Amino acid sequence: xxxxxxxxxxxxxxxxxxxxxxxxxxxxxxxxxxxxxxxxxxxxxxxxxxxxxxxxxxxxxxxxxxxxxxxxxxxxxxxxxxxxxxxxxxxxxxxxxxxxxxxxxxxxxxxxxxxxxxxxxxxxxxxxxxxxxxxxxxxxxxxxxxxxxxxxxxxxxxxxxxxxxxxxxxxxxx
Numbered sequence: 001x002x003x004x005x006x007x008x009x010x011x012x013x014x015x016x017x018x019x020x021x022x023x024x025x026x027x028x029x030x031x032x033x034x035x036x037x038x039x040x041x042x043x044x045x046x047x048x049x050x051x052x053x054x055x056x057x058x059x060x061x062x063x064x065x066x067x068x069x070x071x072x073x074x075x076x077x078x079x080x081x082x083x084x085x086x087x088x089x090x091x092x093x094x095x096x097x098x099x100x101x102x103x104x105x106x107x108x109x110x111x112x113x114x115x116x117x118x119x120x121x122x123x124x125x126x127x128x129x130x131x132x133x134x135x136x137x138x139x140x141x142x143x144x145x146x147x148x149x150x151x152x153x154x155x156x157x158x159x160x161x162x163x164x165x166x167x168x169x170x171x172x173x174x
Contacts (some may be wrong), residue, residue: 036053036055041059045063046082047065048065048066049065051068052068052069054070054073055070055071055072057075058075060072060078062080063099065082065083067083072094073090073091074091074092076096077092077093078094078098082100084102087101089106090107092110093109093113094107095115101116104117105120107124108125109125111129114129117131117133120139121138123140124141124143124144126146127139127140127144128144131148133150134150134152135153137151137155138154138156144163146160148162148165149166149167151165157173
């Protein structure tokens with residue numbers, strides 16, 4: 001493989017495998033981040049002081065610097081997270097744009113893709129896809145609460161439930 005660097009590193013309880021996975025942070029920060037696990041090209045590439053993170057997939061948790069206790073599985077999962085903590089993202093670009101939001105769970109392709117808020121749960125293809133600042137929402141099903149941007153305390157169960165809600169709060173639809 002031309003122009004590739006693979007590393008298996010276990011300093012200070014950090015396990016890294018992949019092309020430049022955690023590489024820049026380890027060389028510049030002097031192994032400040034401990035107890036992280038990264039597997040994939042660019043996984044945890046920017047981590048400095050964040051701990052207890054697990055990233056599996058190309059660019060999973062790529063921009064994370066100080067966020068802790070995050071789990072990202074899938075290419076681009078939590079890719080732009082910088083300081084958000086206690087997040088779980090499973091699926092291609094789940095919680096993709098999230099940078100500071102904490103306590104979120106996203107399962108499915110593009111679930112909570114544009115999120116930057118706290119305490120949301122999205123399960124299904126593009127569930128809560130456009131959420132930006134709405135918090136404490138639960139969306140289960142394909143495109144449930146798809147257009148929600150700032151509405152909070154909503155519960156949508158079933159494909160396309162509350163799909164066009166943008167700012168409304170405290171709604172329940174099944």
